[in-house]
Amino acid sequence: MHYDAIILGAGAAGLMAAAVAGQRGRRILVLDHADAPGKKILISGGGRCNFTNIGTAPDRFLSANPHFAKSALRRYTAADFLALVEAHGIAWHEKTLGQLFCDGSARQIVIMLLDECDRGGVRIELGQPITDVAHADGRFRVRHGGLTHEADRLVIATGGPSIPKMGATGFAYDLARRFGLKVVEPRPALVPLTLGGEETLFRSLSGVATEVVARCHKAQFREAALFTHRGLSGPAILQVSSYWRHGDAVTIDFLPDMDPDWLIAAKRATPRLSPRRALATHLPDRLAETLADRLALAPDLAGCTDKALRAATDRLSRWSFTPNGSEGLAKAEVTVGGIATAELSSQDMQATRVPGLYAIGEAVDVTGWLGGYNFQWAWASGWACAQTL
Numbered sequence: 001m002h003y004d005a006i007i008l009g010a011g012a013a014g015l016m017a018a019a020v021a022g023q024r025g026r027r028i029l030v031l032d033h034a035d036a037p038g039k040k041i042l043i044s045g046g047g048r049c050n051f052t053n054i055g056t057a058p059d060r061f062l063s064a065n066p067h068f069a070k071s072a073l074r075r076y077t078a079a080d081f082l083a084l085v086e087a088h089g090i091a092w093h094e095k096t097l098g099q100l101f102c103d104g105s106a107r108q109i110v111i112m113l114l115d116e117c118d119r120g121g122v123r124i125e126l127g128q129p130i131t132d133v134a135h136a137d138g139r140f141r142v143r144h145g146g147l148t149h150e151a152d153r154l155v156i157a158t159g160g161p162s163i164p165k166m167g168a169t170g171f172a173y174d175l176a177r178r179f180g181l182k183v184v185e186p187r188p189a190l191v192p193l194t195l196g197g198e199e200t201l202f203r204s205l206s207g208v209a210t211e212v213v214a215r216c217h218k219a220q221f222r223e224a225a226l227f228t229h230r231g232l233s234g235p236a237i238l239q240v241s242s243y244w245r246h247g248d249a250v251t252i253d254f255l256p257d258m259d260p261d262w263l264i265a266a267k268r269a270t271p272r273l274s275p276r277r278a279l280a281t282h283l284p285d286r287l288a289e290t291l292a293d294r295l296a297l298a299p300d301l302a303g304c305t306d307k308a309l310r311a312a313t314d315r316l317s318r319w320s321f322t323p324n325g326s327e328g329l330a331k332a333e334v335t336v337g338g339i340a341t342a343e344l345s346s347q348d349m350q351a352t353r354v355p356g357l358y359a360i361g362e363a364v365d366v367t368g369w370l371g372g373y374n375f376q377w378a379w380a381s382g383w384a385c386a387q388t389l
């Protein structure tokens, strides 16, 4: 059978593009090597899928071209996706910071997308590797499960390589390169960072979490940071990890709400208090102990000069860690980098040099913050692409 379009990847972006194009009357085939569709959706948001963010705005995305995502995000918004979710009777709630989750299970989102695909007469073939992709005479031919399928258009929606044990691969990048498209160097993002050297001392705090402001370059996030047996995690750290590169420092403000002179005020009020106890009034005990040890102040506040206390609060507001790495693709929620946006039309995600070839979702060099932004990009880029399939 001849198709209007073949979509490679039955994930978030691929299913969205298939459903919308199918409902526009296009004959669509979706191919995937996984034995089930939407596997990353199923494990997302702790099984409840943080399916969008009502605060979606282009500045919450990383890309070599920060303007690229604007058009798609404007044309298919978080409100549009929410309307779809509601039309399917899926109950939802806002958790924090505009993050919308299913009340029930992420499976509801997969079922919704499959139902939408069904309405569009989309054919989905799973569980076989894609063994060949060819392009000749304006036609794309894809070999999957021993069959060759043919279409006028081909959509790369095979995502990024984070969490390979779920079947994630760098297939999108290899295929894009074969078509002569550039790929912005991919690296793990939304990923825990690891500490080595002297900073391994902080590993003894494994399990301790506190609200901080974490900064890396110009990015800063106020959320929880978590110490782990390998280094640092928690939402604030995952967020800055997307901006982090080897050799960069991450600075943490452990007491973002405190006045710079609070320790001096504490000395006036309670001179016999130890620095550790003073810190423990605002921080978890074990963290207060470790930070106080490292600040190496006198045993009580009375024994500390005002200058030393001011220096201590300065350090607490700009504690610098230099991670020696990250936990890598095995633990990364997404991959930054990907198929260069310079190769694609921001209107419909079509490759400017290869008419009929499209790339959508995480495969493209557009990466959202933690909090539902990556799915919103998958929906919006899938929807934009479907308009011209």
Ligand code: FDA
Pocket (backbone or CB within 6 Å): 008, 009, 010, 011, 012, 013, 014, 031, 032, 033, 034, 037, 038, 039, 040, 041, 043, 044, 045, 046, 049, 050, 051, 052, 129, 130, 157, 158, 159, 160, 162, 163, 166, 167, 168, 169, 170, 171, 332, 333, 334, 360, 361, 362, 363, 371, 372, 373, 374, 375, 376, 378
């Ligand atoms: P996606 O990865 O969804 O789909 C790609 C598809 O291509 C898969 O079905 C895969 O099997 C297939 N494929 C890959 N290689 C192939 C090959 N060689 N041949 C054939 N098929 C191939 N985001 C968010 O906004 N909110 C959240 O709550 C979460 N939570 C979350 C948790 C965890 C643990 C992870 C790992 C990720 C998230 N994310 C998230 C990120 C989100 O899952 C991700 O950004 C989207 O799934 C990307 O959608 P895509 O359709 O681009 O790729």
